[in-house]
Amino acid sequence: MNVVCLDMEGVLVPEIWIAFAEASGIPELKRTTRDEPDYDKLMTWRLGILKEHGLGLKEIQATIATIDPLPGAKEFLDKLRSETQVIILSDTFEQFAKPLMEKLGWPTIFCNTLEVGENGEITGYQMRCEKSKLTTVKALQSCGFDTIAAGDSFNDLGMIQASKAGFLFKSTQAIKADHPELPAFEEFDDLLHAIEEAL
Numbered sequence: 001m002n003v004v005c006l007d008m009e010g011v012l013v014p015e016i017w018i019a020f021a022e023a024s025g026i027p028e029l030k031r032t033t034r035d036e037p038d039y040d041k042l043m044t045w046r047l048g049i050l051k052e053h054g055l056g057l058k059e060i061q062a063t064i065a066t067i068d069p070l071p072g073a074k075e076f077l078d079k080l081r082s083e084t085q086v087i088i089l090s091d092t093f094e095q096f097a098k099p100l101m102e103k104l105g106w107p108t109i110f111c112n113t114l115e116v117g118e119n120g121e122i123t124g125y126q127m128r129c130e131k132s133k134l135t136t137v138k139a140l141q142s143c144g145f146d147t148i149a150a151g152d153s154f155n156d157l158g159m160i161q162a163s164k165a166g167f168l169f170k171s172t173q174a175i176k177a178d179h180p181e182l183p184a185f186e187e188f189d190d191l192l193h194a195i196e197e198a199l
Contacts (some may be wrong), residue, residue, distance in 0.1 A: 007151030134158030167197035
């Protein structure tokens with residue numbers, strides 16, 4: 001039995017932190033896992049910037065409320081879910097993901113959670129497990145599933161390389177150049193076709 005594992009940000013929805021960087025006028029927050037392979041370093045840096053500017057969960061959620069899925073993402077997901085099981089594996093947080101999952105028709109998502117103070121300050125975060133995407137793919141495989149994975153960033157490479165088929169989607173030129181062995185797509189129809197071939 002197959003399970004398709006998809007990244008969320010950059011693949012199905014725009015990058016939340018980039019949208020928030022633009023909304024808040026803080027360009028440093030545009031840095032994402034496409035730029036920084038070390039997620040802990042990236043999040044610690046982000047939380048420092050939020051604290052410095054007195055911004056918290058409420059402000060980020062206000063930006064998320066304005067974000068829509070990428071054009072064609074919901075249709076792609078609906079078609080894929082009619083053919084096989086799909087799990088979104090994301091390093092985002094429950095507090096960020098919920099409104100986006102509603103817009104995508106409530107697909108299953110495995111992600112992390114934020115630690116938030118009473119005043120709304122984001123004080124820390126809890127990762128579901130170490131190397132969450134790769135760990136989850138390996139756990140699914142240990143239960144007898146074949147995995148097919150797609151993502152766009154450094155933190156997706158583990159799950160893509162460990163799966164029976166893996167694809168880069170809307171990735172950066174640098175990541176594509178470093179991994180010429182991975183098929184790379186820009187359009188949902190092309191990704192859907194490649195996944196269907198692998199099923």
